[in-house]
Amino acid sequence: MNAFINETGAELLKAMRAIEFLLPTLVMPMSFYALFGVMLSGAGKNAIYLLATYGVFAVMGPSIFGFGVGVANERDRGWLQLKRAVPAPPLAYIGAKLLTTLFFAATALLPIYLIAGFFGGVELARGTWVSLFLMHLLSVIPFVLLGLTLGFTLSSGGAVAFSNIVFLGLSILGGLWFPVTIFPVVMQKIAIFMPSYHLGELALSIVNAPGEHTPSTNLMAITVMTLLLTGLTLFAWLRQR
Amino acid sequence: MLNRIFWISFAVLTLVATSVLVSLPTPKQSAHEIKNGNSFLINNVTLFDGNSFHGKTSITVDNGVITGIGKSGANHSATIIDGAGKTVIPGIIDAHTHSYGSALQEAINFGVTTHLDMFTAASLLTGEKASRDSTAYKSQTDLFSSGMLATAPGGHGTQFGVPVETLANPEHAADWVSKRITEGSDYIKLVYFKENSHFDSISRATAAALIKEAHKHGLLALAHISSFAGAQDMLDEGIDGLVHTFEDKAVTPEFLEQAKQQGLFVIPTLSVIASANKSSLGAKLAEDPDLSPYLTERQKQALASTLDNHQAPGVGYKLALENTKAMHDYGIPILAGTDAPNPGTVYGASIHQELSSLVEAGFNPIDALRASTSVSADAFKLKDRGHIAVGKRADFVVLNKDPRESIKATRSIHQIFKNGYVVKRVKSDNARANKLIDSPELSQFNNGLDGPSGFAWSATDDSMSNGNSSTQIERQGDNLKITAKVESGFMFPWAGAGVFSPLAVDISEFTKIEFSIMGTPGIYRAMVFSSDQTDVPPMQTFTVQQTEQTVQLALSEFTGLSTKAFTGLAIVAGPEPGEFVYKLKNVKLVD
Structure with a gap:
């Protein structure tokens, strides 16, 4: 437990010392939401819809970059090898990273909520605000697994490039920036295979704006994807050893 | 030290997150919403279910959806409302509007719970689509819309000063329709004038291509026509519905037979034709004792104005009534629509004029009610509304008087339910503020x-x-x-x-x-x-x-x-x- 707390403290300290790496992933979702959800003319109507999807977008950054690039860096420098030798449980390392990700996910989410509530005219029942927040926080899970796989597989340079592609791909193809219904049919078909798409739909169902599928279908899809990603992560982890 | 960073960071985050989540705005209506809820039982009410009348019926609503209709009210834990002496009709559907500005807030004030819009800003569509599928608290009319209309450069629809994406030839139809689909249009509306000196029109071939393209994507194709000849052309091309009736010529038996065979429906919009005919129906409606307290000065003035006749020559209210009646008698579905907010019409209130005009045309009141509820829902394949039946959305209007006696009873609104929630009707500024x-x-x-x-x-x-x-x-x-x-x-x-x-x-x-x-x-x-x-x-x-x-x-x-x-x-x-x-x-x- 103590190891875990100290690990997390160290992760937080590291992140705050190199805040320039983190800042874009925190500021970008917020400014995108302010622009598309509130400021552009006619945006007011979409403030709720985009709150649900941009929330998922906001937690993706810390998850994919924190794990993808972070783990790849540490592996490159031999830090992971060293870690295996120290008397600390390996789960503390992953757990600390996960908690740090949740920390920054929440930090990215809260300004968006504030913009939605106080500038976008979004009004939700208290329970809905809380459920949406929890839903958005839980959305980090599949992205963290994806980030871990990238981190275990790629060199630090490759991880930066690849994380960006994955990040943007999941955002756009998953319909987090614009509803997929405005895309060509081919892209709409691709969306079904994106975890971001199903998480977006689940968040939409919480704010009573049902998407193309029923929440149970989305939940099933995301569960299957999470399991697959877990398998993939384990495989990548074993291989890199 | 790392230990301390951990605890301080998470204490601060928890505190901030909690205070943000506690301070975020909640719906202002929440007190009202909680008080009334959207689960209840109405007993002893006269029911018009969209098709026919039933005496002393009870209606059970759970979370905004109708879950039971029966002779006697079953035990229900939620609120029980005594409906004795009242009549319930489905939430009214206005099958021809242009929903700009505060249209959806104004319309619900008069019992209109669904707008079938025939040209409005495409930017409205995505947001409205999400909210019309939900049963959450709402004090607004639901919107279905064609979005952009199909017209020629310089054609009807381009005179209002809003940007219109026109199309010039049949080759553009596929692209044009697919753009509407991506914008979220629910159906395709085109403007076709066979002979009209005032506006250019798309050609018959372009109209035909649009209809074909809409059908390819499973969308209804609707036409704004200005003459019998135009209507005949569109019928020949397989149009699904006309958004106005024609009033230049009496309908012929051949047209009636062909229309019936093809399943054509017609939204005659008698209210706006009356206005173009310089009638004072709108002005009279504004004085109606049941409606007037809810009409603002602006709405009253709008009702008292009439459509500039120079732009719509040859309008004949009488002939429009006769054509509407003839089509109805032949079994062609007639849908009640107002074309609000054209001069002489306003959102919501004018549907009550349209119903009166249908009765003036010779409809019996029950058929007029059908025209504004089930017939419209069925024509537009709206599965969750237009009827009061198990599984449908709890959108309905409770009336003080029975519309079988006089169609004006639809104006005697006791309560309006949207998604099972009571709509707070807004009295006009004079009376309230x-x-x-x-x-x-x-x-x-x-x-x-x-x-x-x-x-x-x-x-x-x-x-x-x-x-x-x-x-x-x-x-x-x-x-x-x-x-x-x-x-x-x-x-x-x-x-x-x-x-x-x-x-x-x-x-x-x-x-x-x-x-x-x-x-x-x-x-x-x-x-x-x-x-x-x-x-x-x-x-x-x-x-x-x-x-x-x-x-x-x-x-x-x-x-x-x-x-x-x-x-x-x-x-x-x-x-x-x-x-x-x-x-x-x-x-x-x-x-």
């Missing part, structure tokens, strides 16, 4: 001629209506001395003094007006004014003697006075001619 009067003392003559809340005293007589009477007023201590010469010359002569304000105030907490008066003996009158009056003000008479006496007049005896919108009081002599000198003081409102 007035401030309470500052002080009950209407006169303080020892200080001046001012009254409370911006009221002021002045002479008043029939000279303002070109009569011959004249008046002088003069302050004497705490009295106002009035010298009134009542002369014949006006039909109803008067002269005296009054206290008036341009801004109405609420005096509903008071029950009487009291004042002291002495002067030339005779019968005098007190007249009161409120902002919603249009003709002769309510009045009461009293006698005046040489000696001072205190007069009390009950406000309730002034029949027709809106005490929430009080604008003035006059104490005058007349109608008998003569010179009257009297003194007035201590004019006040009392409980």
